Amino acid sequence: MGFLNSIFKMNNIYALIALVSAAIISITLHEIAHGYAAYFLGDKTAKIYGRLTLNPLKHIDWFGALCLVIFHFGWAKPVPINMANIKNRKLGLILVSLAGPLTNFILALIFVFVYYLLIVTDVMKIFVVSEFVLYMIYLNIGLGIFNLIPVPPLDGSKVLASFLPQKAFYKYLSFERYGSLVLLICFAVPFISNIVSAGLRYLRLGVLNGFEMFVRMILGV
Helix, strand or coil, X not given: XXXXXXXXXXXXXXXXXXXXXXXHHHHHHHHHHHHHHHHHCCCCHHHHCCCXXXXXXXXXXXXXXXXXXXHCCCXXXXXXXXXXXXXXXXXXXXXXXXXXXXXXXHHHHHHHHHHHHHHHCCHHHCHHHHHHHHHHHHHHHHHHHXXXXXXXXXXXXXXXXXXXXXXXXXXXXXXXXXXXXXXXXXXXXXXXXXXXXXXXXXXXXXXXXXXXXXXXXXXXX
């Protein structure tokens, strides 16, 4: 596909606009997916707190957004959920937690399709369009993978916790208040940051290659 040879050169304001726009859209839809998953399972807490909105200011964690722009991995404000309103609490927590990353992967896959369709029409030659499409692919894959890491408060921690015994479940989730510090260390300490970034980068490329193979098979290219 040539993604690595054609993107992420922040050489003008248009590239920055494309990157920030893709980051805002990706984060917002990620959080709305969490909120609606909880809503359809019977919990209206997200709606009460105004989290079923397309207003990005309701969802953005500015440090997480900055990490998404710089490192292409990030997070947003956790959606408030009252598990008491969901009949099957552990299954509900799994479904709500996976809704965000799954939405990101679906968005990435859609934009891989868009990428190939725009190549055929030569629209990808328009710089801003090409940058936006490619950032939507990379950022959504990165956001989906990163949020599946089992470190509180990321979505993966809630999925993992759902498989733990009741006592261990609450104890594990109690570490959520330290999670942001752990994430900060992962990005701020050079040695750790290099290891984490390299691991996530390989995972992202693996998912990207899988999406590309699927799309090429469907389109016959």
